[in-house]
Amino acid sequence: MNETHFYARRQKLLDRMEEGVAIVTSAPTQSRSNDTEYLYRQNSDFYYLCGFNEDNSILILVKNPELTKTILFVEAYNAEHALWNGARLGVERARERFRVDDVHDISEYATMIKDVLREHINLYIDLYSDSTRLTEVKNAAQSLHSTRGVKRHIRSIHDVTHLIRSMRLIKSDEEIETIKKAIAITAEAHHTALRKCRTGMLEYQLQAAMSYVFLNSGASAEAYGAIVAGGNNANTLHYVDNRDELRDGDLVLIDAACEWELYASDITRTFPINGKFSDAQREVYEKVLDVQLRVIEAIRVGVKRDWLQMYSEELLCDALIELGILSGERSTLIEAKEHKKYAPHGIGHWMGLDVHDPCPYVDEAGESLAFEAGMVMTIEPGLYFRADDESVPERYRGIGIRIEDNILVTEEGYENLSAMIAKSVEEIEGICHNQL
Template sequence: MMIAQQEYAQRRELLMSKMGKGVAVFRSAPMAVMHNDVEYVYRQDSDFFYLTGFNEPEAVAILAPNHNEHRFILFVQPKDLAKEIWTGYRAGVEGAKENYGADAVFSIEELDEKLSEYLITGDRIYYHLGRDQEFNQKILNHWQKLVGSYPRNGYGPRALEDSNYILHPLRMVKSATEIEMLRKATSISAKAHIRAQEFATPGRYEYEVQAEMEHIFRSLGCEGPAYPSIVASGANACVLHYIENNRRMEEGDLLLIDAGASFGYYNGDITRTFPVSGNFTPEQKAIYDLVLEAQLKAIAQVQPGNTYNQYHDTAVEVLVEGLKELKLLQGDTEEIIKEKKYQPFYMHRTGHWLGLDVHDVGNYKLDKETWQTLQAGNVLTVEPGIYISPYITPAEGQPEIPDHWKGIGVRIEDDVLVTKTGNEILTSAVGK
């Protein structure tokens, strides 16, 4: 299952239709070093990959809709058999031209010489100033030079704008093919979670469960985990991004697993919490049931035309009312929410966009007061939780927490597609 080159071309055409007379520049991700000279497995920049499908470092893509001949230009590493023996085969200039639909392809070594030829065709440069400071400076230097020559030429780029603001709204609405990629990623993620629930028992270690899950990710064709797997038993579940995964599970523990697979760079993101011995304590059951109620009611708010904040606000209200019933919070619900007195128990938002990035791109708010409106093709997570840390400090004016509640952490997370008529839970194969 792959994205066809035709779809990449359609994405580029749609982006260029938003650019007016501008020209856009996109930089590939750098190689990341794990330690000394050992590199991580390469992972392409998501914007670059979204527009090109090209999966090599040291590459630049230019979209120049006003150029006389070349609208899509690639600069790539040239073939070099001596280096390829060590680091893997390259497409090279000829391979990139043949396989990626560019109007022109050049060696990356020619970038400085040719860059201005394309930049000067636009009235503005669209470029996101990223982490590659050297390349940022290259773009700034070219822009300053072209701005300086504008009074003599009467044309060229006068402005530098962030490409995120025209590209990321396009990435927020998934195509039919992207949705199928996400179905695959979430289906494999679900299989791994089901296996984890079968495998986890008192006496085993968290990392053993992690290994079972990640074996399934790889054996079913994924690149691997979408993010470091969280396998958190007992009080470890109260640490949101716990990844040590080295504790021995014990009778009476809850196990919170937040893990997902990456398939073709599209990601699953699922959390389930369950008792490793098969039975909840009364306190665990009370917290679990409350989180589940909050999640189900939040999912019901994921509808086209609703605003992004509605499902979070719904989850918070349910959690606050439930915590009051359990006498872990006290006071007026509106006041508790307004003053965020629930945050010692629930300190994160109820979800995020999902796609090529686990925390995918796109605005949540359009301005200071206006939240993004959900539309068909959006994909997001719904993941409320309650975390009663052994070290919890209640908000001012709130009751002290009895010890028998401490150490309970519960989160339940699903991946939800907004459809034309409602929503579809992509991760429903894993029971709750």
């Protein structure tokens, strides 16, 4: 995406603001241990507004009746930093690159912020951040409040993240293409795992095969910590140890995906380690797959997300009844949440710059949002039967299955962005045996 797209987003945010000042900060670096740091990942809201991937940066938007103004603070070029860690963009090159009204050295921020806030009544910041930069802002506002000669001062503080993340809910064509690129790489990685998986491998070896595809294809990073869960490990929803042996006769659940230009994909597939579903595994797998396909088919503009969640729970409860795991009337079972023991998580979540995009799920009245074209979400039903759960018929114990795809809401209904990734029993077994 080029600067035109980021400029348009900044203008849209200014349009949504009342008179005042909005401040969005970059993500800080994070220490891993002693003097080493984690690979840097930019604050998604900051990146959304300016596409800048350096830390120690701040974007300020000013709106008043006479004019609007955008100011970017960046770290100046430093020869010693360039020697050890690579060159910063610097002030002058930032002026050339970004369509902002002014660029300053970040070292000037502390002295300038009071003048930026002067005579404004609204302040838009991340209300839940403990950033030292935002503490400086609050201190400056407090100082102005008690300064003689200042006629107007900050009297309302608003959550800027809510405005930004409401904008992030509807993806542009450029964003969708970026997500598709991430999914295309992830598809190759999942198919690689299907082809390479063998009895006796270790979970992390399968993860390594996928990580190679991500990095070799130029992906910026994994979108989240990969789950490679053989056998009963699949029944731990956020299993990330990935250290156990993959055993003959078990399934392996892989929830792993990559980012492309900070945009996420999020895919889960479950398949037999030896390449052949047992009868019991196939029974459960096809129940989960049927639920997923039916839920996806129900997606269209105007459908409310909470209805989709309830619909998915009804289908999963029916599946549990048909498998003989639950008995009774569906409505009674759902009211008692009996199905939640085996299907504990939601049907999906928003996806975009974050794998769990923190966009709103409800409107200003607290009502569930209706789908609009341009929304991207995951659909990921699952059934989980622990090996030690004697309430489950013995043939199903130790089986955990989740199937997850990434769905774009369109004017015509939906597009499954990850439809190219093998999912049917026949496709999976074919790839496992190198027949597809």
